[in-house]
Amino acid sequence: MNNISGFKHSKLHRFLPVQPAPVCTDGRKYFLLTLVSVAGFFAAVLVNLLFPQAVSVEIKSYAVSNSVSLTADQAYRLVLAGLIFLYGVIGVYSFFRGDLRERYLSRVPFRLAMGLALALWDILGTKLLLLPQPFFPGPSKIIESFLMEGDYIFQNTLYSLRLFTVGFVSGVVFGVGTGILIGWFPKVYYWVYPVLKITGVIPAVAWMPFALTLLPNPFSAAAFLIVICAWFPVAFLTAQGIASTPKVHFEVARTLGAKTPYLVFHVAIPHAMPQIFTGISTANGFAFTTLVMSEMMGQPGGLGYYINASKVWSAYYKVFAAIIVMAVLFSSIMKGIGFIQNRVLRWQRGLVK
């Protein structure tokens, strides 16, 4: 009976489309390619150690702990060593996992290029000072800002993270709530949807003058702006998702004995989930922009504030340091949201490309 349509076995993973990746079975070749993947960073270390410093620069040593102090160059080489170690470990892990081998090997050229680019940047930015200074400092100079005031950068990062979390989470909750009401009640749709459509396209930072005057402190003003900018796409797409639920799903649930709350929370909302997540991803991008812009225009802390404060002193290496922190922080947040999305929407696997 079970094999009528070709399904014989009960193992779920057999149904999922798995692309058979050609597995690299040659251990020696894999080992060599792992070396190539970290060779760029090795080259960067060697350049930093051996390339003559054409223009003399002041070399400061910073106390990291009571007994250890580091110069910027040493810290830079330490970071490179860390990258070599990291990619080496990932290489070994991928080798033993087997299924990850191809993925690791596919990234070898990029990692090599990354290391070589660092080496080149070091030569142009630090060793020969060919790049226009102080706008384009070398990599070690940027790392120096972490040595100088790592604590302060960390504090500002936490400030940004707190502001982002408060604003974004309330914006998403508020957006999903409005979206459900708009999608479910025709009256709410009639009265609220046009307002949403008109106000939603206005960039949130345009409200900044009002936010700063009407709200008690700068933090709540910025949080308010992030709430607005996250609210619009989430509400819009949630409403669409709710409203597009097929009638047959509601009818089935009703014949099974479901009442309205069940129809909303167990039929309409699960159906809207893919669109809700599309809204959240869009909102995420808007929220980063709004966060940094509002920090640059009137916050007592945060990475945007740090950029502005450093710019005043022409400390562009600190600007770069803040940008690097943002890159890491924001992509981690996006990755986290992507992870949750994959978990929640795992039923779509194999259904949607």
Place this chain on the structure above:
Amino acid sequence: MSNEILMEIKSVDRTYVDANNHTVDALKDINLSIRRGEFLSIIGPSGCGKTTLLRLLAGLDVPESGVITLEGEEIKGPHPDRGYVFQQGSLFPWLTVEMNIATGLKARGVYKKHKNEIAQYINMIGLGGFEEVYPHQISGGMAQRVAIARSLINHPVALLLDEPMGALDAFTRADLQDKILELWKKNETTMILVTHDVEEALYLSDRVVIMSPRPGKISEIINISLPRPRQKNSQDFMVMRSSILEKLHLASTIPQVEYNI
């Protein structure tokens, strides 16, 4: 099968307004008594209102006039005591097979109390081992079995089947027909099947209701006394089939309007 009346349809009318603002009689003066435990098929050409009638029985639609009762009480809306199986695509794509079947319990708020019954229903429809699979990963025939189990877990007195085999290939269809017969015998549920397949109606039913279109009304009710299990290629079956086909053909023939130009 007893002679006790389970559901009663009394002079029911249902009209709707079509795209051109014309009023169409979907159903006109329908009278029908459904007995407890019987297998009843409703058959007729498209547009005869057979699905509308089934939706009225489910409570998904209300009649303009007339009354429909279940065990003497008027039907006012959907209720789990009347399960409904749609033609296709009614499983919730975000739930696994197991959780789709559990919906029947969850919607009534009795999931915790009865969740140990789910495995029994999964085995009953022969889908053991497919608990964790999502609807898009199973075939159409399997999906319909899940839809049936989802309704049956609520122990309905009647199961309303709206062309559940309409979108299936011939082999899967025959397979599902046998499964439905098996479930009918086991659960003693009254089955009301809407179909446009004469052979299917004849193979499954105790009685076949033939409907005719415009306006939708019952043109004939036929008792099928062929012994079970029925053979689709037996002489009696063939004779019965051609007689129903003939009646159906008569029912489908609409008196032509004469035009003089």
